[in-house]
Amino acid sequence: MTDDITIGPATEDDVDAIVALNNMYAPDGLTLMRTRAWVADRVPNYNVARRGGRVVGCVAIDEYSPSLAELVSLAVAPEAQGRGLGGQLVEAAVDLARRRGYDELFAVSLADTLFLSWGFHETRVDRFPEKRWRYLQVSRSELSIAKKFCFSRELVEAPRTPKRRKPSRRKRPA
Ligand SMILES: CC(C)(COP(=O)(O)OP(=O)(O)OC[C@H]1O[C@@H](n2cnc3c(N)ncnc32)[C@H](O)[C@@H]1OP(=O)(O)O)[C@@H](O)C(=O)NCCC(=O)NCCS
Numbered sequence: 545m546t547d548d549i550t551i552g553p554a555t556e557d558d559v560d561a562i563v564a565l566n567n568m569y570a571p572d573g574l575t576l577m578r579t580r581a582w583v584a585d586r587v588p589n590y591n592v593a594r595r596g597g598r599v600v601g602c603v604a605i606d607e608y609s610p611s612l613a614e615l616v617s618l619a620v621a622p623e624a625q626g627r628g629l630g631g632q633l634v635e636a637a638v639d640l641a642r643r644r645g646y647d648e649l650f651a652v653s654l655a656d657t658l659f660l661s662w663g664f665h666e667t668r669v670d671r672f673p674e675k676r677w678r679y680l681q682v683s684r685s686e687l688s689i690a691k692k693f694c695f696s697r698e699l700v701e702a703p704r705t706p707k708r709r710k711p712s713r714r715k716r717p718a
Contacts (some may be wrong), residue, residue, distance in 0.1 A: 549629060551593045556584070559584050562599060563579070565601070591603050593620070593624070601620040603637045605649065613646045613648075614651060614672075618634065618655075630655070638697060664695035668694060669694040
């Protein structure tokens with residue numbers, strides 16, 4: 545990633561830029577079309593990448609249940625792609641989801657190498673039936689979701705197994 549790009553929480557002033565960036569890829573089915581109202585309602589769920597004053601990347605998390613969220617609205621401006629920014633945004637979404645206390649974060653995407661290299665594993669979209677239902681509210685084309693892959697990352701660290709204590713060398717009193 546180039547040094548002049550910073551990633552951080554979105555503000556209300558970023559809404560129009562986020563909508564424009566996200567929707568740029570919607571005609572190709574890479575992102576879902578989002579309205580200004582949809583984004584404005586979810587500003588605290590967004591992180592953006594900025595170069596100077598300009599938004600060149602965005603990502604959000606969208607809650608499904610107290611334990612499950614989806615990574616959505618991942619988009620990087622064409623001129624900023626291919627330099628690691630997408631991965632940094634995925635990690636920002638993972639950090640936010642973890643801080644909010646979700647156990648699992650999933651994504652539906654064509655960008656398989658990106659998600660697999662950022663700790664996600666491939667899973668079946670029918671594990672998340674509400675995703676299909678929500679998707680159909682936004683897009684009537686079930687075809688485009690069927691072509692995509694579904695990825696998931698667990699956010700809860702596996703409990704550490706306690707280290708075995710070395711046997712004490714001290715003699716016990718008889
Ligand atoms: C996906 C996207 C965010 C990646 O941004 P980026 O800054 O280029 O990401 P990075 O530089 O960190 O990583 C790029 C990797 O993603 C992969 N990738 C990007 N788009 C891909 C796609 N449609 N299909 C498969 N892989 C894809 C690239 O091949 C690359 O892998 P490599 O490093 O092995 O070559 C960007 O390409 C984009 O905005 N695409 C259009 C919108 C989109 O597809 N969003 C995802 C919705 S979940």
